[in-house]
Amino acid sequence: MSEDVINVKERDIVVPGEVVAEGMGFLPSKGLYREGAKIHAGRLGMISIEGKVIKLVPLTGAYVPKLNDKIICKIIDVLMTGWRVETRSPYSAVLGLKDATTEFIPRSADLTQYYGLGDYILCKVVTVTSQRLIDVTMKGPGLKKLKDGRLVEVNAYKVPRIIGKEGSMLLMIRNATGCSIDVGQNGWVWVAGPSPEQEIQAVAALKKVEEEAHLPGLTERMKVFLEELTGKQVEVPTVTSGGQMTASEEMAAPEPQQEQQREEYRERRPPHARHGGGRRFPPRNPGD
Amino acid sequence: MSNEHIVKYITKGMRYDGRALDEYRPVSIELNVSHCAEGSARVKIGETEVIAGVKLSLEKPYPDTPAQGNLMINAELTPMSSPQFETGPPGEQAIELSRVIDRGIRESKAIDLTKLCVKEGEKVWSVMVDIVTVNDEGNLFDAGALAAIAALKSAVFPHVTEEGSVDYNKKTDKHVPMNQSPIAITVIKVGDRLLLDPSPAEEAALDARLTIALNDASMLCAMQKGGDMPLTLEEIGAMVDLATKQSKELRKKLG
Amino acid sequence: MAAKAVKIDYPKRHDGRGWEDLRKIEAKVGIIPRADGSAMFRIGHTVAYAAVYGPRDLHPKFMQNPETGILRCRYNMMPFSGHGERVRPGSSRRSQEISMLMSKALLPVLDLKEYPNSVVDVFIELPETDAGTRCAGITAAAMALADAGLLMKDLVTSLSMGHYNGRIMADIDGHEDCDVGISDIPIAYIPTMDKFSLLQLDGDVPKEDLLKLLTLAKKKAMDIYKVQQEALKAKFSGDGHNGKKVKA
Numbered sequence: 001m002s003e004d005v006i007n008v009k010e011r012d013i014v015v016p017g018e019v020v021a022e023g024m025g026f027l028p029s030k031g032l033y034r035e036g037a038k039i040h041a042g043r044l045g046m047i048s049i050e051g052k053v054i055k056l057v058p059l060t061g062a063y064v065p066k067l068n069d070k071i072i073c074k075i076i077d078v079l080m081t082g083w084r085v086e087t088r089s090p091y092s093a094v095l096g097l098k099d100a101t102t103e104f105i106p107r108s109a110d111l112t113q114y115y116g117l118g119d120y121i122l123c124k125v126v127t128v129t130s131q132r133l134i135d136v137t138m139k140g141p142g143l144k145k146l147k148d149g150r151l152v153e154v155n156a157y158k159v160p161r162i163i164g165k166e167g168s169m170l171l172m173i174r175n176a177t178g179c180s181i182d183v184g185q186n187g188w189v190w191v192a193g194p195s196p197e198q199e200i201q202a203v204a205a206l207k208k209v210e211e212e213a214h215l216p217g218l219t220e221r222m223k224v225f226l227e228e229l230t231g232k233q234v235e236v237p238t239v240t241s242g243g244q245m246t247a248s249e250e251m252a253a254p255e256p257q258q259e260q261q262r263e264e265y266r267e268r269r270p271p272h273a274r275h276g277g278g279r280r281f282p283p284r285n286p287g288d
Numbered sequence: 289m290s291n292e293h294i295v296k297y298i299t300k301g302m303r304y305d306g307r308a309l310d311e312y313r314p315v316s317i318e319l320n321v322s323h324c325a326e327g328s329a330r331v332k333i334g335e336t337e338v339i340a341g342v343k344l345s346l347e348k349p350y351p352d353t354p355a356q357g358n359l360m361i362n363a364e365l366t367p368m369s370s371p372q373f374e375t376g377p378p379g380e381q382a383i384e385l386s387r388v389i390d391r392g393i394r395e396s397k398a399i400d401l402t403k404l405c406v407k408e409g410e411k412v413w414s415v416m417v418d419i420v421t422v423n424d425e426g427n428l429f430d431a432g433a434l435a436a437i438a439a440l441k442s443a444v445f446p447h448v449t450e451e452g453s454v455d456y457n458k459k460t461d462k463h464v465p466m467n468q469s470p471i472a473i474t475v476i477k478v479g480d481r482l483l484l485d486p487s488p489a490e491e492a493a494l495d496a497r498l499t500i501a502l503n504d505a506s507m508l509c510a511m512q513k514g515g516d517m518p519l520t521l522e523e524i525g526a527m528v529d530l531a532t533k534q535s536k537e538l539r540k541k542l543g
Numbered sequence: 544m545a546a547k548a549v550k551i552d553y554p555k556r557h558d559g560r561g562w563e564d565l566r567k568i569e570a571k572v573g574i575i576p577r578a579d580g581s582a583m584f585r586i587g588h589t590v591a592y593a594a595v596y597g598p599r600d601l602h603p604k605f606m607q608n609p610e611t612g613i614l615r616c617r618y619n620m621m622p623f624s625g626h627g628e629r630v631r632p633g634s635s636r637r638s639q640e641i642s643m644l645m646s647k648a649l650l651p652v653l654d655l656k657e658y659p660n661s662v663v664d665v666f667i668e669l670p671e672t673d674a675g676t677r678c679a680g681i682t683a684a685a686m687a688l689a690d691a692g693l694l695m696k697d698l699v700t701s702l703s704m705g706h707y708n709g710r711i712m713a714d715i716d717g718h719e720d721c722d723v724g725i726s727d728i729p730i731a732y733i734p735t736m737d738k739f740s741l742l743q744l745d746g747d748v749p750k751e752d753l754l755k756l757l758t759l760a761k762k763k764a765m766d767i768y769k770v771q772q773e774a775l776k777a778k779f780s781g782d783g784h785n786g787k788k789v790k791a
Contacts, residue, residue: 013775013779015698015775015776016696016697017652017698017734031694035735040735043695044689044690046779058692059692059779060691062579064657064658090597090599090600090612090658091661092600131609131659132658149293150304196297200306203304204306214779321670322621322624323673324624324671324672325624325671328623335576335577337575341623341624341670342623343622343629362632366619367617367666368592368594368667369577370577375617416629418621420668420670422574422668423575425577456627
């Protein structure tokens with residue numbers, strides 16, 4: 001019977017190849033792998049332990065578009081049947097005509113009237129194929145064209161911490177600075193405030209959360225930081241599920257269905273149809 | 289698009305990173321960062337970082353300048369320093385950067401090229417300055433020019449053997465003779481305001497840019513206008529004033 | 544470069560090091576904020592910067608692989624980083640070969656199947672050199688790839704070994720590299736797999752000596768490996784990002 005040994009504790013930073021545990025009693029989660037009796041880290045990240053399960057919370061890395069993610073995209077091309085958008089990942093996405101707006105778009109309309117090159121939109125991912133062909137939609141609660149604000153880039157893995165448990169961190173920053181803040185899962189954040197000074201405060205707060213996301217006690221520090229920055233009294237919003245959170249709980253995305261839907265790559269278009277160019281005659285029928 | 293929003297800030301005298309319009313980010317200069325070069329310097333302006341290195345060699349002079357040494361300045365926008373730069377031969381941005389920095393140094397007579405002559409018509413020193421970008425967070429003109437001049441000021445001649453060939457493993461303590469330290473300052477116009485030390489977002493939103501190189505006596509040695517929009521006479525005057533004031537600050541850092 | 548025959552029959556090397564001693568090493572992660580991952584590695588007077596961009600869109604399209612992302616390395620010496628005259632900018636046959644070898648040395652630890660049709664670009668630039676440049680480049684690139692958050696089974700660590708007349712040396716420097724009598728053997732090693740992903744040899748080395756040399760190489764590589772691990776952790780642990788102190 002080999003000894004079960006764990007070499008790391010909660011919140012330890014591990015590097016690729018590092019032996020985090022030995023023995024068959026532990027279960028490696030995503031980002032960790034088993035070689036014989038040893039469990040190794042499979043990327044740079046932070047350890048979170050839940051009973052016998054060892055988890056690795058990534059601290060850096062590229063954003064990978066996932067089904068139902070709300071992301072901020074930038075219009076980079078206007079097609080016959082919609083728009084092509086940049087998603088801050090290796091893969092661009094298509095916003096089809098029928099997903100663009102609840103208004104009726106006439107056939108010969110100038111599409112730039114709706115979304116022009118360089119516009120930023122808050123949209124939702126509705127299809128991700130195994131070849132990473134991605135569709136997004138603007139139809140849904142809260143989805144909109146983003147105006148009168150500035151784009152801030154943060155590490156996509158820090159987004160859950162920026163939003164906070166039940167949105168508490170974001171609410172605290174919004175209340176203190178008076179800015180409207182839209183956070184995309186892809187790490188693009190839109191800040192629109194009543195004045196440049198307040199926008200600068202909101203950006204400073206977001207950057208601070210990004211830098212210190214992996215350290216404990218952040219909420220208290222942010223309260224003090226915001227009070228010093230804005231000169232106003234800041235309340236920490238109450239959160240229904242209280243108590244000490246593990247590192248992975250703090251940094252995990254709030255969507256409960258996320259894990260399940262990531263496995264479902266739905267093929268909405270027939271395999272031969274392509275997104276390249278988008279100029280097709282005659283226009284194809286909507287899938288399903 | 290995003291221009292409108294930046295202009296809103298700038299009209300109130302503010303910038304996205306909270307600086308004042310004429311405020312420079314912190315500047316640092318570090319010498320002798322490459323022991324292989326005859327002179328080298330690393331310049332940081334905020335998070336923008338460039339390295340310049342000087343190499344010297346003995347060559348035949350050009351036929352039309354038999355008693356003068358040669359000076360060559362080359363800048364490389366490395367793909368390491370920004371996702372915008374690609375591998376391959378220099379594009380127009382790199383070429384403009386090289387030539388503008390070159391003119392600032394050459395036209396100010398910073399180096400007296402006749403002092404580089406070893407034997408008239410036969411042997412002269414060639415001074416080659418290479419500027420390499422490490423991280424692009426805006427304002428590569430000013431950082432590159434400052435690194436080039438700092439590297440030149442610290443450059444020393446390598447040892448020459450009895451037979452007349454260069455021994456790069458031995459350095460002399462004889463400095464490359466410099467008369468001037470030209471400083472380049474870039475001023476940009478966004479909306480109706482003038483800004484110093486632009487960030488990448490500001491460079492993308494600018495209407496016009498003017499890079500001005502000044503010598504120790506604040507004489508104008510070289511200028512280059514960029515950007516799509518034209519400038520009035522008054523604007524040019526105001527930009528020169530801003531650049532002159534800032535060049536004195538930067539020259540203090542050179543020591 | 545003039546070839547010299549140096550007699551090595553004194554107990555130490557020209558710079559006073561022991562036969563198995565590495566030069567002074569230093570590593571730092573995150574030095575190029577614009578990049579997705581970056582690192583610096585110094586060994587003696589050889590310094591390599593590595594910047595990783597990716598996974599990102601790959602052009603030209605014909606290079607795309609629908610089953611996996613690809614790794615593309617580009618090794619480049621800055622014009623003023625050579626020992627003699629200025630090095631003309633642009634790629635040479637030597638730099639192209641080294642770029643290819645570096646990709647092969649790093650690929651075994653990477654899993655890019657999550658990113659079909661994309662590319663992970665690694666740019667290595669050297670501001671100063673004193674032999675062992677491809678090894679310093681691989682060492683820096685491994686840290687930069689980890690910093691970029693890519694799936695990696697392990698780090699790759701690399702150094703240049705030497706051999707002279709039955710004598711095995713670790714980490715040969717420029718002076719020793721120039722000596723035609725000393726054989727130059729650069730290696731890259733992956734500790735968890737206990738395998739070599741780069742192996743080159745120039746010189747004349749009998750087989751028994753090669754195996755002894757590779758055994759020593761593994762041992763010395765672990766010294767560099769430890770420094771790589773510490774540099775990666777230093778970016779995050781205790782302090783905030785980039786080592787800024789946090790009042791917790």
